[in-house]
Amino acid sequence: MSTSTNSPPYHHGDLRRALVDAALVMLEREGEAGLGLRDLARAVGVSPAAPYRHFDSRIALLETLAVIGFQKFTRMMASLQETTPDQKLSAMGRAYVLFALDNANLFRLMFSAQLKREGRPGLKMAADAAFETLQLVSGEGSGGRVAALAAWAKVHGLAVLLLDGQIAIRAGDDTEALIVEILGRNP
Incomplete structure (x- = not known):
């Protein structure tokens, strides 16, 4: 089940690319201070742990x-x-x-x-x-x-x-x- 209300759940494809694309949007909208891995996971529609498979921090x-x-x-x-x-x-x-x-x-x-x-x-x-x-x-x-x-x-x-x-x-x-x-x- 997705934790996001803003985007459809992420099911397949290139998760790393989806995370990077969403992070670039978040960065421009909110700045670096507003960019966290949990928020990014929510935006992409994956579990909070999923981004850590691609970014260790x-x-x-x-x-x-x-x-x-x-x-x-x-x-x-x-x-x-x-x-x-x-x-x-x-x-x-x-x-x-x-x-x-x-x-x-x-x-x-x-x-x-x-x-x-x-x-x-x-x-x-x-x-x-x-x-x-x-x-x-x-x-x-x-x-x-x-x-x-x-x-x-x-x-x-x-x-x-x-x-x-x-x-x-x-x-x-x-x-x-x-x-x-x-x-x-x-x-």
Whole structure:
């Protein structure tokens, strides 16, 4: 018997995928603090113990979601490879900030202090791949670590300031145009 009143009981198929899909929805709706394995089991319509067959802890689930976020981000950044060199850095910055705004809770989870990359090879690999793609798209290649870090600090700082409401988007503001203008200015 299902403990869920919001969804039909889960009977067959890929339970891990169903758990991850439901967790991504819950994460965006309620944030990381609202995501528990029992609530997730209820949402999918399985027993409270079922998620533990796929995730040994809540942190393991959060790590999986962060990896998915980094993979999604990496694909998005890699798609900018075709941009002309003179527009590449601007396009990268704009895409980074828009990714953060469009995936606020996933973005926050990806960079959460509670998810340390040490001892989590899957998370470290996904985060490193994202940074390597950022480095390549920024035109700095593997030798331009400091330049890529500087670009990353700028776009990440802007994204966090916007997410935290420290930079207000006023009525009538074109968010994308504002992002491009801010990123185009020198400090």
